[in-house]
Amino acid sequence: MVKARLSGQERRRQIIEAAADLFSRKGFRGTTTRQVAEAVGVCEATLFKHFATKEELYAAIIEAKAQTQEILTGAVPAARAGDDAGVLRTLAREMIARVKADPTLMRLLFFSALEGHVLSDMFFRSRFQQVEDFLSRYLGERMAAGAFRTVDPIQATWNFIGMVAYHLLLRELFGRKGPAHLTTERAVEEMVSVFLQGVRRP
Amino acid sequence: MVKARLSGQERRRQIIEAAADLFSRKGFRGTTTRQVAEAVGVCEATLFKHFATKEELYAAIIEAKAQTQEILTGAVPAARAGDDAGVLRTLAREMIARVKADPTLMRLLFFSALEGHVLSDMFFRSRFQQVEDFLSRYLGERMAAGAFRTVDPIQATWNFIGMVAYHLLLRELFGRKGPAHLTTERAVEEMVSVFLQGVRRP
DNA sequence: TCATGGGAAGTGAGTACTTACTCACCAGTG
DNA sequence: CACTGGTGAGTAAGTACTCACTTCCCATGA
Numbered sequence: 001m002v003k004a005r006l007s008g009q010e011r012r013r014q015i016i017e018a019a020a021d022l023f024s025r026k027g028f029r030g031t032t033t034r035q036v037a038e039a040v041g042v043c044e045a046t047l048f049k050h051f052a053t054k055e056e057l058y059a060a061i062i063e064a065k066a067q068t069q070e071i072l073t074g075a076v077p078a079a080r081a082g083d084d085a086g087v088l089r090t091l092a093r094e095m096i097a098r099v100k101a102d103p104t105l106m107r108l109l110f111f112s113a114l115e116g117h118v119l120s121d122m123f124f125r126s127r128f129q130q131v132e133d134f135l136s137r138y139l140g141e142r143m144a145a146g147a148f149r150t151v152d153p154i155q156a157t158w159n160f161i162g163m164v165a166y167h168l169l170l171r172e173l174f175g176r177k178g179p180a181h182l183t184t185e186r187a188v189e190e191m192v193s194v195f196l197q198g199v200r201r202p
Numbered sequence: 203m204v205k206a207r208l209s210g211q212e213r214r215r216q217i218i219e220a221a222a223d224l225f226s227r228k229g230f231r232g233t234t235t236r237q238v239a240e241a242v243g244v245c246e247a248t249l250f251k252h253f254a255t256k257e258e259l260y261a262a263i264i265e266a267k268a269q270t271q272e273i274l275t276g277a278v279p280a281a282r283a284g285d286d287a288g289v290l291r292t293l294a295r296e297m298i299a300r301v302k303a304d305p306t307l308m309r310l311l312f313f314s315a316l317e318g319h320v321l322s323d324m325f326f327r328s329r330f331q332q333v334e335d336f337l338s339r340y341l342g343e344r345m346a347a348g349a350f351r352t353v354d355p356i357q358a359t360w361n362f363i364g365m366v367a368y369h370l371l372l373r374e375l376f377g378r379k380g381p382a383h384l385t386t387e388r389a390v391e392e393m394v395s396v397f398l399q400g401v402r403r404p
Numbered sequence: 405t406c407a408t409g410g411g412a413a414g415t416g417a418g419t420a421c422t423t424a425c426t427c428a429c430c431a432g433t434g
Numbered sequence: 435c436a437c438t439g440g441t442g443a444g445t446a447a448g449t450a451c452t453c454a455c456t457t458c459c460c461a462t463g464a
Contacts, residue, residue, distance in 0.1 A: 151392055
């Protein structure tokens with residue numbers, strides 16, 4: 001039973017949450033305000049009390065998702081300790097965990113990009129910029145220290161992120177699982193392993 | 203000036219082409235039959251002479267795109283010659299070239315997956331299955347031969363494809379370019395390089 | 405060569421339904 | 435009481451698709 005009357009703030013939050021789920025499954029044009037209203041358990045007109053337009057609701061959702069930025073708390077200690085594998089492993093794990101924790105995240109990221117949404121770029125950056133900056137800086141330092149081959153740190157970063165992202169795409173968008181023994185943990189270990197060995201100075 | 207009257211076959215082909223472009227930019231629900239008709243230069247009713255429904259048109263497009271399967275002509279000679287770098291380089295180049303040759307390809311792949319289209323799985327497989335099979339088999343052979351570390355060939359394959367796919371995603375969907383010196387050629391070489399070194403037996 | 409018929413391609417107008425949003429009013433709470 | 439949250443009914447525009455008809459083209463026969 002949905003509570004009949006909430007504060008404006010609370011109702012907004014509820015609408016955003018329900019709509020995020022729908023938008024992530026059907027995209028902007030594929031989601032009707034009627035569906036959103038039903039999911040929330042209110043009248044369609046109520047949505048428009050809180051958001052002037054459907055567009056404004058979508059933008060509010062993207063902004064909310066972008067707000068939950070990737071925080072690199074876990075990888076910093078490993079970086080300080082010069083624990084290469086620890087850095088990579090933690091980054092990969094955190095990226096994967098974020099997506100698992102919020103199933104709408106990746107789908108909304110891709111839907112908004114495909115739809116050419118004005119906030120798409122900001123959304124993407126909120127998800128990847130910190131990881132990119134952190135890892136490319138770390139790789140650059142390790143190269144300067146002679147531990148890694150000298151390659152472009154950005155490119156190397158993209159290569160690593162690419163492995164993680166593809167892993168997520170296969171599962172979240174394309175419903176691929178692979179052989180049963182390929183757990184996420186094993187997948188992460190192999191990514192870390194192939195990448196680390198690949199960038200080491202021979 | 204659009205020719206006023208074409209054979210049924212030719213008109214179908216023309217509609218599919220114009221609609222593919224629109225669907226790849228706006229998705230299914232975001233593309234109206236009116237827009238398609240205008241892009242083709244015919245009356246809306248004409249579309250429905252050739253396709254019973256909008257859905258049928260979309261399916262025809264996906265099927266057409268799936269038909270242009272990845273053909274692995276280039277990598278086979280390199281595989282025979284045991285030219286590891288050649289195999290990987292050729293695969294990456296061909297994947298990238300395909301997407302560049304048809305800008306609708308990747309966008310339609312992702313739109314249809316996000317939209318949960320019944321043909322999405324088939325579409326995905328048409329694009330990746332052969333590369334996956336080919337490369338995982340090749341990697342398996344190289345592992346058996348002692349040249350590569352023993353890891354799961356599927357996982358290793360996904361890691362490599364992930365790097366290529368992310369490169370494409372950044373450019374085709376997210377409009378990212380990276381530093382100017384990062385040409386596609388350089389990117390491919392680094393992917394091949396990090397991967398090869400990463401899977402070599404230490 | 406020309407005329408005719410049939411089949412297929414194509415159109416303008418319209419239909420029925422869908423969709424985002426508004427309006428006038430009601431209900432709840434401090 | 436005043437303000438804010440919420441509703442049922444409705445509106446205007448959008449959308450996929452149909453209908454009744456026209457046009458074109460090719461094959462055939464005279």
